[in-house]
Amino acid sequence: MEGLIDSLSPLPAEARRSITFDRGTEFTAWRHLKAGLGVDAWFCDPKSPWQKGTVENTNNRLRRYLPRKADPxxxxxxxxxxxxxxxxxxxxxxxxxxxxxxxxxxxxxxxxxxx
Known part of the structure; x- marks a missing residue:
């Protein structure tokens, strides 16, 4: 979450009103975003990838550069x-x-x- 806060904090508040996550364990500290940025966090329903279509599309584009099995x-x-x-x-x-x-x-x- 610190990385997200550092990346998003330079943006005006209007550009970072909310963020939508999938249900991965990496987002368990979502409350930290509210405290750090004043950003509301939303979560997609289980097994509902269409609720975050842009993320799914971007993930597919990212796979060209970051293979799924690569060590980040x-x-x-x-x-x-x-x-x-x-x-x-x-x-x-x-x-x-x-x-x-x-x-x-x-x-x-x-x-x-x-x-």
Missing amino acids: TVFTDRYLRSICDRLNNTPRKCLGYQTPAEVFRLNLMERVTSP
Whole structure:
């Protein structure tokens, strides 16, 4: 959770109102997010991957760079950031062929500049 807090804290509160997790044991410290960021945590129902469709799609994309059986501790932060950059800067059909980074920036700017 500390890693999530460190990663999300630079974002404006409007951009981090809630986060949805699956039911994995790695998220048992979810209350720490509320205390650290003021973020509400939600959990998908068991065996309901459609409730987090974007996560499932992203996991499939990640498998190109991080094989399922790979030891995650062998990857450098630089390599992991490069994967994030690639994924966030790849145009998506579901976003009208804009990149996730473009859509995020546009939505964030709209929220910041709206009265």
